Amino acid sequence: MHPPIDPASNRDEISTAIKAIVFPSTAVQELSPTKELSQYWKNNPDRGQLHLIVQVPLVERPEKRRKLDDNQEYKIKEVLEAAQYLYKTIWKTPFDQIVEPFHAPELEKSFNYLSTESLSNLGLSTLGYGERVLLIRKEYDIAFDMIEEASLKRREISSGGIIVSGHPGIGKTCFLFYLLLRSLCSGRPTALQVRSTYYLLFEDTGVKLYNHKSGSPPDGTWALVDSNEEVTIPCKTFLRSCQTGTTYVVQTTSPKVDRWKSWRKHRNADLYFMDYFSWDEIHALGFVQFFGLQGVFSFQLRIARSTMLNLSVEDLKNHYEKWGPSARTLINVTRNSRYLVTHESLLQGIVSEFVKDFDGHTKDLDAMRVCHRLVTIRPKFLDPEKRGASIGEIPTEYLNNLVLDAIGGRTAEKQLEFFNLINNHASFKGSAGFMFEMFVFAWLSSQEHPNGEGLDCTPVDSDSPSLTIPVCGGWSPFTSNPEDLGDHETPFCLKPDAKTFPTIDVIICTNDHLITVQATISGTHSANPEGFNLLFNGLPAKFRNNRTWCHVFVTDKEESAQMLQHHWARKPITLSDEDGEKNIVIRVYSCVLNPVRSHEAQDDEQGLWRKLKQMRRELMRRELIPMGPTGTFQRWTKIELTFMEMSFLYLP
Numbered sequence: 128m129h130p131p132i133d134p135a136s137n138r139d140e141i142s143t144a145i146k147a148i149v150f151p152s153t154a155v156q157e158l159s160p161t162k163e164l165s166q167y168w169k170n171n172p173d174r175g176q177l178h179l180i181v182q183v184p185l186v187e188r189p190e191k192r193r194k195l196d197d198n199q200e201y202k203i204k205e206v207l208e209a210a211q212y213l214y215k216t217i218w219k220t221p222f223d224q225i226v227e228p229f230h231a232p233e234l235e236k237s238f239n240y241l242s243t244e245s246l247s248n249l250g251l252s253t254l255g256y257g258e259r260v261l262l263i264r265k266e267y268d269i270a271f272d273m274i275e276e277a278s279l280k281r282r283e284i285s286s287g288g289i290i291v292s293g294h295p296g297i298g299k300t301c302f303l304f305y306l307l308l309r310s311l312c313s314g315r316p317t318a319l320q321v322r323s324t325y326y327l328l329f330e331d332t333g334v335k336l337y338n339h340k341s342g343s344p345p346d347g348t349w350a351l352v353d354s355n356e357e358v359t360i361p362c363k364t365f366l367r368s369c370q371t372g373t374t375y376v377v378q379t380t381s382p383k384v385d386r387w388k389s390w391r392k393h394r395n396a397d398l399y400f401m402d403y404f405s406w407d408e409i410h411a412l413g414f415v416q417f418f419g420l421q422g423v424f425s426f427q428l429r430i431a432r433s434t435m436l437n438l439s440v441e442d443l444k445n446h447y448e449k450w451g452p453s454a455r456t457l458i459n460v461t462r463n464s465r466y467l468v469t470h471e472s473l474l475q476g477i478v479s480e481f482v483k484d485f486d487g488h489t490k491d492l493d494a495m496r497v498c499h500r501l502v503t504i505r506p507k508f509l510d511p512e513k514r515g516a517s518i519g520e521i522p523t524e525y526l527n528n529l530v531l532d533a534i535g536g537r538t539a540e541k542q543l544e545f546f547n548l549i550n551n552h553a554s555f556k557g558s559a560g561f562m563f564e565m566f567v568f569a570w571l572s573s574q575e576h577p578n579g580e581g582l583d584c585t586p587v588d589s590d591s592p593s594l595t596i597p598v599c600g601g602w603s604p605f606t607s608n609p610e611d612l613g614d615h616e617t618p619f620c621l622k623p624d625a626k627t628f629p630t631i632d633v634i635i636c637t638n639d640h641l642i643t644v645q646a647t648i649s650g651t652h653s654a655n656p657e658g659f660n661l662l663f664n665g666l667p668a669k670f671r672n673n674r675t676w677c678h679v680f681v682t683d684k685e686e687s688a689q690m691l692q693h694h695w696a697r698k699p700i701t702l703s704d705e706d707g708e709k710n711i712v713i714r715v716y717s718c719v720l721n722p723v724r725s726h727e728a729q730d731d732e733q734g735l736w737r738k739l740k741q742m743r744r745e746l747m748r749r750e751l752i753p754m755g756p757t758g759t760f761q762r763w764t765k766i767e768l769t770f771m772e773m774s775f776l777y778l779p
Contacts, residue, residue, distance in 0.1 A: 203325070203336065209253035210319075210327045210334045216249060218329070219314040225249075226263060229411060233440075238411050239263040249308075255321060255353070256304045264298065264408055266401050267305045273511045274306070277397060278349065278375040287369035287394030288350070288361075288376030290387040292517075293401035294504040296455030299379040302401065303353045306377060316345045318374065320352040320362055339363055344374050354380035360390050369394055382504055382517070400506040400517040403452040406444070412454065413438030413461070438462065451503050451522035470500065474529065477501050482533040482545065501526060502554070519554040527561040534562075543722055550648060550683070564632050564646040566722055567681050571633055571644075572599055572620050584679050584716035585688070587695045591714045594677055596635055596642055623662075630658030641666075641674040643713075646681045650690030654678065654700060659713065663702050679716045688717040 217225055226239040241261040246252065274289060281287070293299060310317040316330040324339045328348075335342075339362035344350065350365040352358060361369075361376050368374040376396065380386045391398065442461045450456055450470070460467040477498045497519065507516040521527050534545050546562055549555035571582075582596040599620035621634035635642040643662070645652065659678075663671065678700060680691045700713040 205253055206321055206325075206327070207334070207336045209250035210329070210336075212250050213254070214311065214329055214334045217308065217311050220312050222309050222312040225308065225312065231411060234407050234410060236407060238408075240411075251304060254304075254319070254327075256300070258301060260412070261301055261304060262298075262408065262412055263305060264302075264404070267302050269511050270302065270399060270401060271306065271309060273399070273514075274375075274377060278347075281375050282372040285372075285395050286375075287366075287372075287390075287396050288374075288378065289397040289399055290391055291377065291379045291399050291401060292382050292387070292504075293506075294403050294453060295381055295499045296453035297401060297403045298454060299381075299401065300353050303351055303377070303379045306349070307351055310349050310351075316348040318344050318348055318350040318365065320350070320358060320365065323358050323362065326350075326362055326364065337364065344368050346373050348374040350374045350376045352376065352378050354378060354386045359386050366390060366394065397515065399514045400504070401514075402505055402509065403503060404454050405452075406447055409443055409447055409452070409454060409457060410440055412458070413440050413443045449523055449525045450500075451526065453499065453503070456500070474500055474526075478526075478529045478533050482530065482537070501530075507553075521555070521558045524561070527558050530558060531562060531565060546722055556648070560646075560648050563648050563683055563722070567644065567646040567720060568620075568622060568633050570598075570720060571596065571635065572622075582679075582681070582718050582720060584677075584718040585692065587692045587715045587717065591716070594640070594642075594679070594714075594716050596644070596679060596718070597637060599635065630655040631662065634662070636674070639674055641671060641676045643676070643678045644681055645678065647691075648683050648687065650682075650687040651694055652680060652691060656700070656702075659700065659702055663711065676711065676713045677716055678713050679718060681718055681720050683719065683721050685719050688719050691717045 223239075225245070226241055227245065228237055229240050230237040240263055241249075243259050246256065246259075246261060270291060277284075277286065277289060291299060291302065307317060307319055311329055314331070316328070318326050318328045320326040320339075326337055326339060326342075328335050328337060328342060328344055330345055330348075342364055344364070348368070350361065350369065352361045352365065354360070360366075361378055365374060365376050369376045376394070378387060378396075387396070387398075390396065438458065438461045443457055446457050446460050450460065456470065460470055477500055481497060481501060501521060502519040503522040504517050504519050506514045507518045508514065521530060534542050537545070546559060546566075549562070550559040552559075581598050584594040584596060586592070586594070597618040599618050615636075618635060618637045621636070623631055623634060630645065631643045632646045633644040635644065643659070645654065680688070680695075682688050682691065695715045695717075698715075700715060702711040702713065
């Protein structure tokens, strides 16, 4: 027996002791994630031997970096020297001379950025910048212009500064250093808080390091502070000088209110929420550019050089659509498969707690308090003048499906209670809309309806006849051949791929009608003509010409249905045939399908969302819905798609 190891002892001693116990004489073998454990033992594991299978713990990157590692000696001299070098290098230098242009052939836009080499040459890592590159986002330029204008009016509007916040991992610290560089390039006096007890002051006479309680920044100084685990609020000098209008404080911080609520109140600071990364920006971060080297050679030698992070764009795209737009999360899951496993595991628990715990705070559910792995924070309005309000949203279909599966395991009453909660909460309208869309699909494809009743629809104009959407229940084999449509007994229900048909949630085919359904919880809703055109051109002419085409907006409230009728009363949907000679008129209707009344009418103890969960599991078991990396219908290994790459699920 080895003696107990004191947890407070040296790490090397602990590591050595563990190795002596676990690896006394045999070599350590790394297990492959693609192999079964049985493959490592031809027979059974040897008797009398202790086999330890250990998962190497993943140390996650902190949500916010500390300015300097607390375990290292704080080297004031190096920080000051780095600041002086930065000052000499870029003070009053045009900003476009220190950034590099970047354009990927796949992107329609160009970006400016600072490469790893440029950041190293400027010495920004010593000042606390820990990223490999600095991509100049459009959001940064918009925020800079707004901050510059507000700082000029600081005395007029009695504002001490601004708090720049947003979803964790969208580059708020990057933005602060972007501000620092632009401010120095313009020759503006600028203060940078480098620790809770020190700040640097850049001005015409040079750079000095001050204690947080001392110094008098000149008039018009931008005082920059990035909140983290150590630096929570602006230092005393910043708060004192901004009160008199001498400085304008810019704080970048997470949405945690304890880091900005108090000083914002006492200094009348503005609040600005930054939008998250667009796909083009994520694409740019991971793109690998090829530069052509031409000289005396008669051929062109192409050398791969990573201008950004050298990440797989395809992997980034899949993760972006699955996990959402947090750049930090996307980079981590793309680089590290173990981080991905940890992220997935944590999300399962987060979703379970989110669904379980909403009972206790029905009236005050706050998106800010829900873990950022599930909910994404974004500005409520994109107008720079209205960025003080934010909303939270569950950003992807995959994450919404996790919530839907979790709520499907509860009673019907709890399902409806949850739906009503998020339906009446501004931050979760998108998730409520997704949940309602799935409810409509489950309702139309369920066999358990009183007297087999359908949905009565109201035309938006008086000239159209009445319409009832029939209920379609049961299962049938999957097919992708449009010619097979005539072989199915009507009515039958189609669930199209949302990516292929942005307008259409469900399609119902009867003997004389083709009914496209759009589920919405809003009183205003557009209808993208692209989806109609794709469906029209993909269907066999004989099949579509023998049927009247109707488009139905299904909503959960009578008021919303009336608003939709009014909106579409004078906006007929028309398409042209292949020759462009004949116009096809699509008749528009609205109807109400209220989940609560539907539940009461059916005396349903399980709820349709649970049935939908069971349906999805059954389809996955039959390999009719192989779930791809984005949680949608993507991988069709056994079926050849010939129908405009349309993915249909038949439920006659």
